[in-house]
Amino acid sequence: MNDIARVAGVSLATVDRVLNERPGVRKITIKRVQAAIDQLGYVRDTAAANLARRRVYNLLFVLPDTDNEFIHALRQQIGEQGEKLANDRTELSVALAAPFDTQGIVSLLDGLDPAKTDGVAVFSPETPSVRDAIKRAHDKGIAVVTLVADLPTSQRDHFVGIDNISAGRTAAQLMGRFVRTPGKVLFITGSRFARDHLERRLGFDDVMRQDFPELEVAASVEGRDDPELVYSMLPEVFENHPNIVGIYSSAAGNEGLVRFMRGQPGLRDIVVIAHELTPLSRAALKDGYFDAVINQDAGHLVRSCARLLRATADNVPFNAAQERIRIDIYIKENTPG
Amino acid sequence: MNDIARVAGVSLATVDRVLNERPGVRKITIKRVQAAIDQLGYVRDTAAANLARRRVYNLLFVLPDTDNEFIHALRQQIGEQGEKLANDRTELSVALAAPFDTQGIVSLLDGLDPAKTDGVAVFSPETPSVRDAIKRAHDKGIAVVTLVADLPTSQRDHFVGIDNISAGRTAAQLMGRFVRTPGKVLFITGSRFARDHLERRLGFDDVMRQDFPELEVAASVEGRDDPELVYSMLPEVFENHPNIVGIYSSAAGNEGLVRFMRGQPGLRDIVVIAHELTPLSRAALKDGYFDAVINQDAGHLVRSCARLLRATADNVPFNAAQERIRIDIYIKENTPG
DNA sequence: TTGAAAGCGATACCAG
DNA sequence: CTGGTATCGCTTTCAA
Numbered sequence: 180m181n182d183i184a185r186v187a188g189v190s191l192a193t194v195d196r197v198l199n200e201r202p203g204v205r206k207i208t209i210k211r212v213q214a215a216i217d218q219l220g221y222v223r224d225t226a227a228a229n230l231a232r233r234r235v236y237n238l239l240f241v242l243p244d245t246d247n248e249f250i251h252a253l254r255q256q257i258g259e260q261g262e263k264l265a266n267d268r269t270e271l272s273v274a275l276a277a278p279f280d281t282q283g284i285v286s287l288l289d290g291l292d293p294a295k296t297d298g299v300a301v302f303s304p305e306t307p308s309v310r311d312a313i314k315r316a317h318d319k320g321i322a323v324v325t326l327v328a329d330l331p332t333s334q335r336d337h338f339v340g341i342d343n344i345s346a347g348r349t350a351a352q353l354m355g356r357f358v359r360t361p362g363k364v365l366f367i368t369g370s371r372f373a374r375d376h377l378e379r380r381l382g383f384d385d386v387m388r389q390d391f392p393e394l395e396v397a398a399s400v401e402g403r404d405d406p407e408l409v410y411s412m413l414p415e416v417f418e419n420h421p422n423i424v425g426i427y428s429s430a431a432g433n434e435g436l437v438r439f440m441r442g443q444p445g446l447r448d449i450v451v452i453a454h455e456l457t458p459l460s461r462a463a464l465k466d467g468y469f470d471a472v473i474n475q476d477a478g479h480l481v482r483s484c485a486r487l488l489r490a491t492a493d494n495v496p497f498n499a500a501q502e503r504i505r506i507d508i509y510i511k512e513n514t515p516g
Numbered sequence: 517m518n519d520i521a522r523v524a525g526v527s528l529a530t531v532d533r534v535l536n537e538r539p540g541v542r543k544i545t546i547k548r549v550q551a552a553i554d555q556l557g558y559v560r561d562t563a564a565a566n567l568a569r570r571r572v573y574n575l576l577f578v579l580p581d582t583d584n585e586f587i588h589a590l591r592q593q594i595g596e597q598g599e600k601l602a603n604d605r606t607e608l609s610v611a612l613a614a615p616f617d618t619q620g621i622v623s624l625l626d627g628l629d630p631a632k633t634d635g636v637a638v639f640s641p642e643t644p645s646v647r648d649a650i651k652r653a654h655d656k657g658i659a660v661v662t663l664v665a666d667l668p669t670s671q672r673d674h675f676v677g678i679d680n681i682s683a684g685r686t687a688a689q690l691m692g693r694f695v696r697t698p699g700k701v702l703f704i705t706g707s708r709f710a711r712d713h714l715e716r717r718l719g720f721d722d723v724m725r726q727d728f729p730e731l732e733v734a735a736s737v738e739g740r741d742d743p744e745l746v747y748s749m750l751p752e753v754f755e756n757h758p759n760i761v762g763i764y765s766s767a768a769g770n771e772g773l774v775r776f777m778r779g780q781p782g783l784r785d786i787v788v789i790a791h792e793l794t795p796l797s798r799a800a801l802k803d804g805y806f807d808a809v810i811n812q813d814a815g816h817l818v819r820s821c822a823r824l825l826r827a828t829a830d831n832v833p834f835n836a837a838q839e840r841i842r843i844d845i846y847i848k849e850n851t852p853g
Numbered sequence: 854t855t856g857a858a859a860g861c862g863a864t865a866c867c868a869g
Numbered sequence: 870c871t872g873g874t875a876t877c878g879c880t881t882t883c884a885a
Contacts, residue, residue, distance in 0.1 A: 227563075229879090267563070352849045507842070508844075509845075529865085533870095539870095567862080567878065568863040568865080568877055
């Protein structure tokens with residue numbers, strides 16, 4: 180900046196004004212400074228800028244208050260990243276909302292003070308009221324990203340999560356190739372209001388129908404991400420459908436599924452594909468209860484939220500390619516640890 | 517730091533000495549400062565530190581000068597990350613060595629000036645001379661990591677890459693589950709001196725023998741990562757082994773394989789598993805020539821090298837979990853873009 | 854519309 | 870052993 184000031188024959192303050200598009204500079208002066216900038220190949224030192232600015236980013240994660248492993252992993256990552264990001268003047272915090280309670284999320288969002296919160300990542304079912312609340316937050320000047328489950332028609336600035344249709348397709352392809360005999364496939368979902376679950380179903384059905392007509396996708400269980408509920412519903416399902424050769428557990432509540440399978444040694448040949456790599460699903464892979472796990476990396480999710488929220492708050496561009504969350508496939512052999 | 521100085525009743529300079537474990541402070545003074553630090557819950561601002569230090573990390577990547585897509589991806593990532601890391605006072609550069617020419621790598625390493633190079637990431641075949649050169653570089657005070665292919669008995673500070681034995685096991689498991697009829701599996705390797713290729717073979721054979729005895733791992737082709745060579749060797753292999761049901765391409769040179777398969781429509785049912793997601797392999801997945809691709813993310817590799825090299829150069833700890841490179845599995849459905 | 858100067862939090866050099 | 874002080878690259882008052 181000193182060099183620019185010298186070359187352009189202006190003061191540091193003016194260079195700063197131009198650099199940050201602050202008002203109060205004559206067009207002609209801007210031109211002179213711009214020229215100097217181009218000529219010198221200047222790259223801005225964000226670290227120094229933040230230091231001087233003493234800016235602190237306050238980012239909030241709104242998560243369902245469920246006692247499930249995936250939310251756990253997210254919270255842990257938020258904690259870990261939070262410590263590291265402290266060096267980067269970024270403060271992460273978490274607000275919990277009763278699961279599937281969109282009213283709670285709405286009032287949470289509406290209670291946000293733009294002076295205290297620069298950005299918010301929302302993990303929520305999709306209802307009109309939430310969409311509107313997001314719009315209001317956005318209009319207050321708070322950056323908003325949707326997390327894991329998108330709310331595409333809201334005013335969110337970005338979506339952070341995997342493409343759930345592709346995830347469902349991936350599960351279907353693996354299912355079709357792993358299963359060795361014709362039969363029925365059981366689909367376990369979480370909630371009709373969770374867009375991520377719906378999309379997985381769409382993708383799954385599509386590929387099954389197309390590529391594996393010898394397999395029939397049977398009655399789907401709505402487990403509300405609740406292990407107990409899942410566990411209690413399964414016996415009846417297996418009674419009604421004796422010929423189940425595969426299970427796609429597309430939501431949470433895996434613990435109920437594993438517990439049920441442990442109790443039914445006759446079911447060990449069933450191909451099971453589930454979501455999210457957690458201690459439980461990792462163990463299930465090792466033990467052969469699960470054949471594959473589809474995962475979205477919690478660390479990436481959190482990091483991506485932070486980057487996107489900061490970029491949006493600062494109104495600066497970001498690298499879209501880097502922010503695409505990958506659909507990880509884990510089988511026993513490539514599972515770390 | 518000001519607060520600490522005030523509370524401890526010493527100067528800024530002394531606080532700095534204690535914080536950075538610099539010599540020349542009495543034990544008692546250290547204690548006083550430490551107490552103040554604990555009491556105040558101080559967290560160091562690395563950005564400010566780097567700013568003041570004006571430290572620049574000069575990191576070098578030594579890569580084989582092969583015209584293959586994976587090296588390409590690495591170089592591109594080095595370029596991209598390099599630009600971003602410029603803000604972090606980190607300079608990345610690349611040195612190329614003739615492929616499989618360990619002598620070139622050795623002289624490159626020996627020519628390094630610790631004043632100009634803080635760390636180096638080495639992607640090289642494993643020979644005693646390279647090991648020794650690494651030790652010499654290390655002893656000169658240059659941080660060294662091995663990249664993609666480990667040289668475990670050298671003095672490298674870390675290895676950055678996937679666990680290649682597990683990668684081979686992963687390929688085998690997928691192969692065994694995807695293939696529907698007994699027969700032979702062709703193994704294509706790169707070089708006998710490339711440790712990564714060797715390890716993949718080990719893992720692959722192990723799982724095949726154990727879990728899929730109905731499949732026989734047939735003659736392995738040594739393609740030297742050269743598409744032309746691979747292409748020219750395949751016809752003979754298929755003559756000698758009429759019953760090939762699967763191919764594991766564990767090295768580079770995929771272009772030769774794809775070209776060969778395009779010319780042999782009768783081979784479309786063969787299950788093909790290859791390494792590294794590149795434009796070529798991505799297209800092969802889409803077109804159904806490849807059934808799965810095992811990948812190590814080039815971006816992660818480069819970022820990890822940079823972090824590790826900087827941490828080692830500064831002699832500070834790092835987060836091992838974050839530095840573990842994952843074994844990605846791609847099938848048609850979960851391939852991005 | 855512009856400039857001068859005082860920091861931000863830390864490091865480094867020179868004196869004492 | 871310890872302290873003072875200039876400096877890093879940039880932002881932010883306050884004056885002009």
